[in-house]
Amino acid sequence: MRERLAAMVEAGQVDGLHGVVAVRGGRTVLEYYGEGPDFSWGKALGVVQFRPETLHDLRSVTKSVTALLYGTVLADGLVPEPGAPLLAQFPQYPDLQAEPDRTRLTVEHALTMSLGLEWREEIPYDSPANAEIAMELAPDRYRYVLERPVIEAPGERWSYCGGATALLGGLIAEGAGRPLAEYARAALFEPLGIERYEWMAGDDGVASAASGLRLAPRDLARIGELVLAEGEWQGRPVVPAGWIRTMVQPRLKTDWGAGYGYHWYLETVAGRRVVMAAGNGGQRLAVVPDLDLAVAVVAGNYDTPDQWRTPLTVLEQVVLA
Template structure:
């Protein structure tokens, strides 16, 4: 099967049907199914790294797949009693902003509204990610990123509508750091990456030195796939409990509809493909972590189609036309 998959992938690469593909690792039942590396220009956020020949050890921006990893870390910290449960008021966790907490509408915000990106606050990330018109960039440029997020104009009641919001994930990152007494990279290394045997990790930071909970991780596709395997195993790895199983279940529970039809859980997209349940971590440029529990399958994809309106085509083509047909 592996040879057939490689041959099919080579045909599609040569035919230009999976443009910008940098790497893919597919694992089924703990066994490697497909592994491929290409070449192309890559970036660390907006800094060009030049044209690279990718390989098993090459780190790659996973962009907003970082959000899904942050959700796993929140679950670990929650299991340790270090962060508030989803039902807790959000502004109570930020006592440095009593003026915001005094607003009755903002006082209704809970941690779950951050987990589900349903804060009801104005937030737009449709501008390029090198423009201050993009809310995530404006957040990074703000003198206080957390005040910037929490004082956005109120557009509607919390919990009513999903709106893509990297700021929501930044709030979760702050709760993790405050609760654990460690930076996000330090905590992630101790409770997630090291137990999974992941050695090569970079977590990029903003100008204030704070690691981006929304988009800062750089991992190899192999290690990204390992995180997907952990989710498939309901948080267990090599006989060790890393993430509480009940958090995995809660995290992947569909809660709100996105703007394009899929549903959203806690920082993961939830849907189905060819009648199979599908949980997805999704990042700019075609970064994907697909988890298909029915097939015991995880697929990690890295690509270089940053800010391309059609950036989702390559990972979906990989999954629909190359990997899933081999499952029959």
């Protein structure tokens, strides 16, 4: 693997690659760090020499971590089951609860990104016309999401929506009785031995459940190992196994034909079933159950139309070749 990756880096075939960590059966089989310009939520960091301890934006990989956290707090009975009415969890908006089209929404519709609400996130993330950016700028992020125009019945079609994740993050924080990042430290990061992380927040001080997490690739790979082990880490249950199995069950199809569970993608890569978390710029966490393999990829190709190419090349032509 190392020789294949080195040759591809030399040939310029993995543009913008910042780091790769692949762990198979608990053993690191590939680790690579590069150099290049990087950004954190649009803030230029200059040219960075990446090292094992360097934190990296995970962007929307954060969404999949939020789904893991929902399972841990659900196990304690502190958040509603997926089938529960969604609007009922936000009693501060009685006017929205009075609209019949919205009362059909459930927590599961948020988990599967099938709310049926208008949400445009294909617009560049440096524009306030992008719905996620508009949500971050809104005085009340949860109301912003829940009051979007209803355009179709919920549960029928997957439609990418960072607002759905924001709602889940709000439910986690409310149920746990502490901010999302604080709960994540106790429920997930400390049990996995993850000591260094950042969870960026909006101007309102609320951690972005959709895109705010920064981790080193080694620690991201640990989360993949946790999924492989159905929620166990070093013999200790961290996330309920039943939730992991439920979370990675395909429920809807994405626009490009992949399966989608609870905030995780179900793909086929190089003929292998892969459970995937994906983020803007080429961030990936790939879990390959039949190989007992977890692969973390971080890259700096933010907002580019072919940002998928570098992580896919690493997976297809290096790790799974």
